[in-house]
Amino acid sequence: MELMAAGVTRQTSSSLRWPAPRPGIPRKNVLGVVNEAAMLMAGTVLATNMKNESNVREVKVEDLTSRRRFLGGVIAAAVAPQFIPSRVLGGATAPSNKIQLGHIGTGGQGTGLLHNFLSVEGAVSVAIADPYKERRERSGGIVKQSQQHEPKLYNDFRELLADKTIDAVVIATPDHWHVPAGLAAVHAGKDVYIEKPLGHTLAQNRALLAACNIHQRIFQYGTQQRSQELLKRGIELVLNGYIGDLQRIDVWAPAGAGGGSLDEIPVPAGLDYDMYLGPAPMKPCSKDRITSAGSWYCSDYALGFIAGWGAHPLDIAIWGMDYDQKGLTKFRGTGDFPTPKALFDTCTSWDVNIEFAGGLPMHFMSNNIAEPIVKKYRKNFEGDGTTFFGSKGWVSLSRGGVDASNPEWFKLHECEGTKRVLYHNQYYKSFVDSVRGRTPSIAPIADAVRSDALSHLSLLAIKSGGEIVWDPKGYRIISPEALNAKMTCEVRGPWEQS
Numbered sequence: 001m002e003l004m005a006a007g008v009t010r011q012t013s014s015s016l017r018w019p020a021p022r023p024g025i026p027r028k029n030v031l032g033v034v035n036e037a038a039m040l041m042a043g044t045v046l047a048t049n050m051k052n053e054s055n056v057r058e059v060k061v062e063d064l065t066s067r068r069r070f071l072g073g074v075i076a077a078a079v080a081p082q083f084i085p086s087r088v089l090g091g092a093t094a095p096s097n098k099i100q101l102g103h104i105g106t107g108g109q110g111t112g113l114l115h116n117f118l119s120v121e122g123a124v125s126v127a128i129a130d131p132y133k134e135r136r137e138r139s140g141g142i143v144k145q146s147q148q149h150e151p152k153l154y155n156d157f158r159e160l161l162a163d164k165t166i167d168a169v170v171i172a173t174p175d176h177w178h179v180p181a182g183l184a185a186v187h188a189g190k191d192v193y194i195e196k197p198l199g200h201t202l203a204q205n206r207a208l209l210a211a212c213n214i215h216q217r218i219f220q221y222g223t224q225q226r227s228q229e230l231l232k233r234g235i236e237l238v239l240n241g242y243i244g245d246l247q248r249i250d251v252w253a254p255a256g257a258g259g260g261s262l263d264e265i266p267v268p269a270g271l272d273y274d275m276y277l278g279p280a281p282m283k284p285c286s287k288d289r290i291t292s293a294g295s296w297y298c299s300d301y302a303l304g305f306i307a308g309w310g311a312h313p314l315d316i317a318i319w320g321m322d323y324d325q326k327g328l329t330k331f332r333g334t335g336d337f338p339t340p341k342a343l344f345d346t347c348t349s350w351d352v353n354i355e356f357a358g359g360l361p362m363h364f365m366s367n368n369i370a371e372p373i374v375k376k377y378r379k380n381f382e383g384d385g386t387t388f389f390g391s392k393g394w395v396s397l398s399r400g401g402v403d404a405s406n407p408e409w410f411k412l413h414e415c416e417g418t419k420r421v422l423y424h425n426q427y428y429k430s431f432v433d434s435v436r437g438r439t440p441s442i443a444p445i446a447d448a449v450r451s452d453a454l455s456h457l458s459l460l461a462i463k464s465g466g467e468i469v470w471d472p473k474g475y476r477i478i479s480p481e482a483l484n485a486k487m488t489c490e491v492r493g494p495w496e497q498s
Helices: 036-049 067-072 108-118 133-147 157-161 175-187 202-215 229-239 273-277 292-297 311-319 367-374 407-411 427-437 445-464 481-487
Strands: 008-011 026-029 099-104 123-129 152-154 168-171 191-194 219-221 246-253 329-338 349-355 361-366 385-390 393-398 401-404 468-471 476-479 489-492
Touching: 099 108, 099 157, 099 427, 108 123, 108 133, 108 168, 108 427, 123 133, 123 157, 133 152, 152 157, 157 175, 168 175, 168 427, 175 191, 175 202, 175 292, 191 427, 202 445, 219 427, 219 445, 229 311, 229 393, 229 401, 229 407, 246 311, 246 367, 311 385, 311 445, 329 445, 349 367, 349 445, 361 367, 361 445, 367 385, 401 407, 445 468, 445 481, 476 481
Parallel strands: 099 123, 099 168, 123 152, 168 191, 191 219, 246 361
Antiparallel strands: 008 329, 026 489, 246 385, 329 349, 329 468, 349 361, 385 393, 393 401, 468 476
């Protein structure tokens, strides 16, 4: 089914070096955000909604040669650390044995995450980095009120990473900063919690996967739905054959949006605009460019909701199957883009057909395309979801609810069969526990790379107008081979990666 909206056009289908904090010259390879009142409100709502993490909901309005060389190139903290690293001292209840967290990015999503990690008994937030002065000072006040100490505040996250007392960082920056900040953190010896989506390019994702493996760092993806017990139950129904042999999958996510002003305004007081943009192109500041909507819908910073929201239901899809890793995968699709051209230029709606090894089909859609399709089998349509169809029935999973061809299945707290997924009903505590115990996270880097690749390749198929054939084991595009050049992007300044 093809839906066309007014005002849209259809398009068919080494090493990382971190020098001084001021990027300036064009260079090839990778890589900013935020309306303060709206972001603040979103962070408060997010924290409130996530108190019951078993039914989590998200509101989002926003080779180094050696570790010594990396740290030597970063500005050291001017004051002595307040905490000794947790790994140094024994005693599980001692304040100094708590996991020391740094927070990079404290807009709406970052503020919500800050509140949630402040509620984890085994962790303490010791540092905040954000190029917005008001935001980092506000977040410092939140920490002081909650934990009765003053965290260190930084404009440049690299200064935070130079602090050897910090065990792990929580990264909730604009999308294009997720992997660059994550790579820097991993190379600095930190474990990382990174918001979705993952990378601005496929090459970024591969680089972070390699770095986490080489440096043996804990990674947890911001796909909080893995702590919803009903979704875990649904995945285990699929894995243990309740729907029979898997035959096809529907996946859908909220559509994007057009608009956004390009009219130049003065850079707001207290914002380090150059640091905010980082590796993204230097463009005039506008009121919408420095909002979360700008970071979601402008291609300088994001792929759009095909990745920003698609990450959630796609993550559920790969939680319940591994066909995306078994062999060549084909992508073909269509999509809509905003017109007239304004700041928000990413794909607003999409309709992509994916064929995994063995012929298993997946239909990946924006919710406006999906609604009439999904309503044919599911009573209560949700704006996001993943449906697994098998030879004996189907299971449909969304953060707002679940459904199945046999609703009685969901009354089973534990289904028959031996296949189980790694699960923790407290998403943020699970990350802290993994950092302390050096145990696998419930949303590991390998799964993040898998699901994010589906978004990237879907968008490439839409823009190319033809079929893309992807080799997941070789991590490359087999056909058309020229599109491998799209696995990287131009960046501003010396923010390199490999």
